[in-house]
Structures are given as C-alpha cells and as structure tokens.
Amino acid sequence: MKNTTNKAFRLTLHMTALSVLLLLLAVFSSLLLFSLPSMKSLGWGFYTGRLWNPFTNEFGVLPFVFGTLATSFLALLMTVPSSLALSLLLGEYSREGGVASFLNSLIDLLAGIPSVIYGFWGMLVLIPLVRKVEEALRVPPFGVGIFTASLVLAIMILPYSASLGREVLKLVPQEQKEAAYALGATRYEVLRRVSIPYARSGIFAGFLLSLGRALGETMAVTMLIGNANILPGGIFSPGNTMASVIANEFSEATDPLYVASLIQVALVLFLLTTLINLLGKRLIRRGL
Amino acid sequence: MKMRTLFTILSLLLLVGSGLNAQNKELLGAGATFPYPLYSKMFDVYNAKTGVKVNYQAIGSGGGIKQLIGKTVAFGGTDAPMTESEMKEASGEVVHIPMALGAVVITYNLPGNPELKMTPDVLADIFLGVITKWSDPRLKRLNPQVSLPDLPITVVHRSDGSGTTFVFSEYLGKVSSFWYNKVGVGKSLNWPVGLGGKGNPGVAGYVKQMPGAVGYVELTYALQNGMPVAVVKNKSGNFIKPTAESASQAANIAIPQNTRVSLTDTVAPKGYPIASFTWIILYREMKEGKMTKNQAAELVKLLGWMVKEGQQYAQPLHYSPLPKKAVQAAENVIKSLTFEGKKI
Numbered sequence: 250m251k252n253t254t255n256k257a258f259r260l261t262l263h264m265t266a267l268s269v270l271l272l273l274l275a276v277f278s279s280l281l282l283f284s285l286p287s288m289k290s291l292g293w294g295f296y297t298g299r300l301w302n303p304f305t306n307e308f309g310v311l312p313f314v315f316g317t318l319a320t321s322f323l324a325l326l327m328t329v330p331s332s333l334a335l336s337l338l339l340g341e342y343s344r345e346g347g348v349a350s351f352l353n354s355l356i357d358l359l360a361g362i363p364s365v366i367y368g369f370w371g372m373l374v375l376i377p378l379v380r381k382v383e384e385a386l387r388v389p390p391f392g393v394g395i396f397t398a399s400l401v402l403a404i405m406i407l408p409y410s411a412s413l414g415r416e417v418l419k420l421v422p423q424e425q426k427e428a429a430y431a432l433g434a435t436r437y438e439v440l441r442r443v444s445i446p447y448a449r450s451g452i453f454a455g456f457l458l459s460l461g462r463a464l465g466e467t468m469a470v471t472m473l474i475g476n477a478n479i480l481p482g483g484i485f486s487p488g489n490t491m492a493s494v495i496a497n498e499f500s501e502a503t504d505p506l507y508v509a510s511l512i513q514v515a516l517v518l519f520l521l522t523t524l525i526n527l528l529g530k531r532l533i534r535r536g537l
Numbered sequence: 538m539k540m541r542t543l544f545t546i547l548s549l550l551l552l553v554g555s556g557l558n559a560q561n562k563e564l565l566g567a568g569a570t571f572p573y574p575l576y577s578k579m580f581d582v583y584n585a586k587t588g589v590k591v592n593y594q595a596i597g598s599g600g601g602i603k604q605l606i607g608k609t610v611a612f613g614g615t616d617a618p619m620t621e622s623e624m625k626e627a628s629g630e631v632v633h634i635p636m637a638l639g640a641v642v643i644t645y646n647l648p649g650n651p652e653l654k655m656t657p658d659v660l661a662d663i664f665l666g667v668i669t670k671w672s673d674p675r676l677k678r679l680n681p682q683v684s685l686p687d688l689p690i691t692v693v694h695r696s697d698g699s700g701t702t703f704v705f706s707e708y709l710g711k712v713s714s715f716w717y718n719k720v721g722v723g724k725s726l727n728w729p730v731g732l733g734g735k736g737n738p739g740v741a742g743y744v745k746q747m748p749g750a751v752g753y754v755e756l757t758y759a760l761q762n763g764m765p766v767a768v769v770k771n772k773s774g775n776f777i778k779p780t781a782e783s784a785s786q787a788a789n790i791a792i793p794q795n796t797r798v799s800l801t802d803t804v805a806p807k808g809y810p811i812a813s814f815t816w817i818i819l820y821r822e823m824k825e826g827k828m829t830k831n832q833a834a835e836l837v838k839l840l841g842w843m844v845k846e847g848q849q850y851a852q853p854l855h856y857s858p859l860p861k862k863a864v865q866a867a868e869n870v871i872k873s874l875t876f877e878g879k880k881i
Contacts, residue, residue, distance in 0.1 A: 304721030376746055391691065392746060393732055476696030476733025487732050489696075497735065501599035501698025501724045503623055 284513035308510035316488040321463035324402035340418025360408035368472030393475035410455035417451025457529035467492040567594040568601020568614030616700025629825040635814040638857035640756035640784035643767035650765035657712035666730035693752035696733025698724040708801035773806040784857035787812035
C-alpha cells in the first residue's frame with residue numbers, strides 16, 4: 250500500500266513537470282503555426298524590414314527587436330549598480346535587524362507593484378523630469394522614449410536581481426570568510442576575493458532573471474516609450490518594443506496577414522528570450 | 538444512493554431548463570468601445586422596461602467583427618464599416634445599423650489654449666510633418682486673432698489600433714491625396730511623425746504634458762474633459778465647431794440603403810467634417826448568428842427601440858443622436874432582417 254502511494258505521488262510529480270514542458274511546446278508550435286501565412290508571404294523581409302505599415306501590408310520587425318533589446322539592456326545597465334549594492338548590503342553587511350528587514354520588505358513591495366502603476370508614475374513624474382533633462386541637452390523634449398522606458402524598467406527589474414543576489418551571498422560558507430579574516434583580510438577584501446567570487450554565478454543568474462523580465466514587460470513600456478514604429482535614432486528618441494506593439498495592435502487587427510505578422514512578432518520575442526536565457530545559462534555553467 | 542442520483546439528475550435538468558429560459562431573454566454582443574457607455578445606458582433602461590438582458594463586451598471594433606464572423610455573438614459593434622474582405626469572410630450577408638454618431642476632434646497644448654481654426658490642407662500637413670512650427674505662416678493667416686508662439690509642433694497619435702484613427706485617417710485621405718498615398722487609411726498606420734499614446738487618455742495625457750503638442754481624440758472624451766478643440770473648415774467652406782449637434786448634422790445627407798456610408802468630409806453644410814456613424818452589425822438572416830427564433834425577435838425589437846426611443850440617451854452622454862433620415866434608413870435595415878427566410 251505504501252509503495253503504491255509512493256509511486257502515485259512520483260507519477261503525479263512527473264506528470265505535472267511534463268505538462269509544463271508540453272505547455273511550452275504548445276505555445277511555441279501554435280505561434281509557429283499561426284505565423285505561417287506571414288512567413289510565406291514576407292519571407293526574410295520580415296526580419297530585415299524597417300517599415301511597419303498595416304495599410305500596405307508591409308511588415309518589418311527590426312524596429313521592435315531593436316527597441317526591445319535597447320530598453321532591456323539599458324535597463325539592466327542602470328539596475329546593476331543599485332542591485333549589486335543592495336545585495337551586498339543585505340547579504341553581507343547587515344543581514345539582520347531593523348534596517349535589513351525594512352529594506353527587504355521594500356524590495357518585496359517593489360516586486361509586487363503592478364506594472365501599470367509604474368507606467369502611471371512614469372507618466373506623471375518621470376516624463377516632466379526627463380523633459381527638463383532633454384531641454385538642457387537640447388534634444389527634442391518629448392519626455393517619452395527609450396531612455397524613459399529603460400529608467401522605469403530598471404526600477405521594475407531591480408527586486409529580482411537584488412533578492413537573488415542577497416540570497417546567494419548569504420550562502421557563502423562562513424568558514425571560508427573566517428579563513429580569510431584569519432589571514433588578515435579586511436571586510437572589503439573578503440567581499441572582493443571570497444564572497445563575490447563564490448556567489449558570482451548566482452548574482453549573474455539574478456541579472457538574467459531581471460533581463461528576462463525586462464524583455465517581456467509590456468504595459469509600463471507602452472506608456473512611456475512613445476510608440477513610434479521606427480528605428481530609434483538615439484536613447485532619447487521614441488521607439489517601440491515587440492511586446493508593446495502586440496499589445497497595442499492585436500485587438501484591432503483583422504486582416505489575416507496583419508494578424509499573422511503580429512503573431513510572428515510574438516514568435517521572435519519568444520525565440521529571442523529563449524536564446525538570451527540559454528546563452529546566460531551557458532555563461533553561468535562555465536563559471537563565467 | 539439512488540435517491541441522490543435522481544436528485545442530481547433532476548437538479549441538473551432544472552439548471553438546463555432555467556438556462557434555456559434565460560437564454561431567450563438574454564442577448565450577447567461584443568465590439569466597439571467608443572459607444573459602450575451609451576449602449577450600457579440603453580441596455581440598462583431597456584432591461585428595466587422589458588426584462589431583456591443584453592450582455593455587451595467592449596472589446597474593440599476589430600474584435601466585434603472577428604466575433605461576428607466566428608459566430609460567438611448575436612451582434613457586433615463597430616466604428617468602421619466592415620471592409621469588403623471582412624464581409625466575404627462572413628458566412629452570410631452582414632448588415633450595418635447606425636446607432637449614433639461620433640466625431641474626432643483636434644486638440645492641442647498652446648499658451649492660453651485659444652480656439653484655433655484649421656483647414657483640411659493645413660491639418661494634413663501638420664500630421665504629415667510638413668508644417669513643423671506653430672508660427673507657420675499658413676497657421677498665422679488662418680488665425681490672425683491668435684498670437685501663435687514659435688513652438689515646434691509635436692504630433693501625438695493613437696498607438697493602439699482604433700476606430701478613431703480610422704475615421705481621422707479616412708478624412709485626411711479624402712482631403713489630401715498626398716496623405717492617402719503616403720500614409721493611407723486604417724486603424725493602425727505607419728505615422729510619418731510623432732508619438733503614440735494608448736487610448737484617448739494616452740493621447741490626451743501626452744498632449745497635456747507637452748507644450749506645442751497636437752493630437753486627435755474622440756469628441757465625447759474631449760467634451761468630458763474640457764479640452765481645447767479646433768474649429769475645422771468643411772466641404773461647404775464653413776468653419777464648424779465640433780459639438781454633439783454638429784456631428785449629428787454630418788449625417789444630414791442622402792443615406793444609402795445599406796447605411797455603410799462614410800460621413801467624413803461631409804457635404805452637409807452645417808456638418809462637422811470628421812464624423813462617423815457607429816454601427817451594430819449582424820447577419821441579415823438571423824439564424825446565421827446562432828439565435829433562437831425568440832432571441833431574434835427580441836433583438837429586432839431592441840434594435841428598433843435603440844434607433845428611436847433610445848436616442849434620447851445620446852446627448853446627455855455627449856454622443857450625437859441620429860438625425861431623422863438616418864433613423865429611417867436604420868429602420869429600413871431592421872425591417873429587412875429575417876429568420877429562416879421569413880420576416881420577423
């Protein structure tokens with residue numbers, strides 16, 4: 250009897266794990282299937298085209314791929330310093346106590362705020378600020394664009410890398426650190442030479458998680474990027490991302506080729522996210 | 538045990554029975570978001586009066602058309618008439634019944650927000666990016682009483698696919714062949730200049746925040762929010778201020794039997810030139826729409842009520858009611874509806 254329960258439990262676990270895999274496969278294959286019409290009719294032009302014109306049925310994904318990559322990596326770049334600082338502070342310097350638990354709950358809170366609220370905040374607060382900066386820099390003061398979207402994304406993805414970094418730093422064996430102290434290392438030296446090298450792949454995995462979140466973020470980006478379907482000319486230029494163009498245009502698209510093209514945009518986003526994740530995992534496995 | 542099974546079966550039967558009963562008094566529709574506040578008011582009043590419940594999902598015009606073609610709803614709602622290719626996709630003949638009018642207004646952010654006059658060619662050139670400054674001589678000549686600042690013009694358009702964009706671009710395509718060839722007509726466009734805001738609030742938000750911005754929003758939205766709007770010259774040469782009344786006037790023309798008529802650049806002398814009907818669409822042969830005979834009869838009654846008595850609810854909500862000729866045309870379409878080939 251006990252054995253059967255055991256077997257049944259194991260079977261359930263396997264089935265559940267398998268169903269996730271199947272679901273992923275189903276998403277991929279339906280994206281592939283529904284984008285066939287646009288693949289057939291647009292061919293490679295879809296990947297190299299800079300024009301997105303539903304009126305003439307010309308669809309090129311390049312501006313959106315560029316917009317997605319630009320905002321995501323810019324956001325990652327902006328988030329790395331603060332995320333690293335937070336991880337080190339909470340994983341090494343003040344692990345417990347009032348300040349730590351206060352900061353920890355703040356980070357959790359940051360992760361729990363819906364993205365539309367980030368978008369609103371960005372519209373009301375960031376846009377006027379960015380406009381002032383742009384005026385000072387003598388670029389067209391739109392207030393919206395790649396830069397503004399990246400800034401909000403940076404804040405949104407911060408909790409993911411910060412909390413993972415914190416946890417892996419806490420896992421650094423106390424013996425190793427004590428050994429370093431015994432050799433006369435300062436606290437900074439212990440961090441530099443013991444803790445960070447030990448936790449390196451975990452910290453990197455946190456950034457990867459953040460990046461993945463940035464690649465797919467839709468609502469906040471839509472509200473702040475300016476939704477111009479062009480290749481952006483600079484970081485203050487308006488642009489658009491893949492997730493954002495799908496959210497904007499899918500519900501009103503009726504022409505079959507138009508719908509198929511939007512689904513193909515989703516396919517490209519899916520593949521790009523997978524690719525970046527695989528590359529990142531490889532880097533982690535190699536120990537960087 | 539047996540008693541319980543019996544009980545279950547009985548209660549299941551009861552549930553199915555009551556469901557069927559309710560179905561006759563319940564109608565399902567989906568589509569345009571623009572008329573949604575008006576429709577929900579109408580359906581509310583109608584429900585209180587007759588007990589007929591209408592469930593309308595505001596998922597957008599494109600969605601309404603898709604659902605009608607997919608036969609998941611009894612009727613759809615759309616701001617842009619169905620295209621020929623969409624009509625072909627449907628398994629039966631689809632009819633359009635106008636329910637109210639909407640208008641697209643030009644709004645802007647200028648010091649003091651004066652009332653500006655616009656002509657079709659100036660409007661097209663602003664949105665094409667040909668006129669780039671508010672101090673442009675053509676704008677100055679049109680508005681001698683306003684001191685226009687030397688500000689760059691920032692164009693704001695809709696980023697989401699929208700019937701509003703369709704109506705606006707259709708107007709510009711009619712008044713400017715250059716616009717038609719370069720940009721075209723549609724719910725989403727390849728805009729030559731400017732930024733995209735999501736929905737009316739998105740466009741309005743950008744315009745309010747950016748000195749020198751110009752955008753287009755629905756008349757109802759502009760009126761509710763007290764936004765500055767431009768007066769536009771119509772085909773007869775009159776400068777018309779956009780109001781619920783002047784948008785209604787745009788439909789004061791000979792309306793074809795199928796009511797699938799574009800009202801932009803209207804020939805009506807008092808009509809605001811960027812106006813459009815919003816339609817309810819359904820299969821002429823109502824059985825195609827997966828309705829029972831009772832449901833079809835209820836829907837016909839409802840539609841007849843909406844284009845007549847229902848019109849009184851338009852103006853308080855800033856919608857433009859159908860003028861008499863349009864009501865007549867709508868009633869003729871409703872009369873032509875059939876169930877299994879017979880008139881209802």
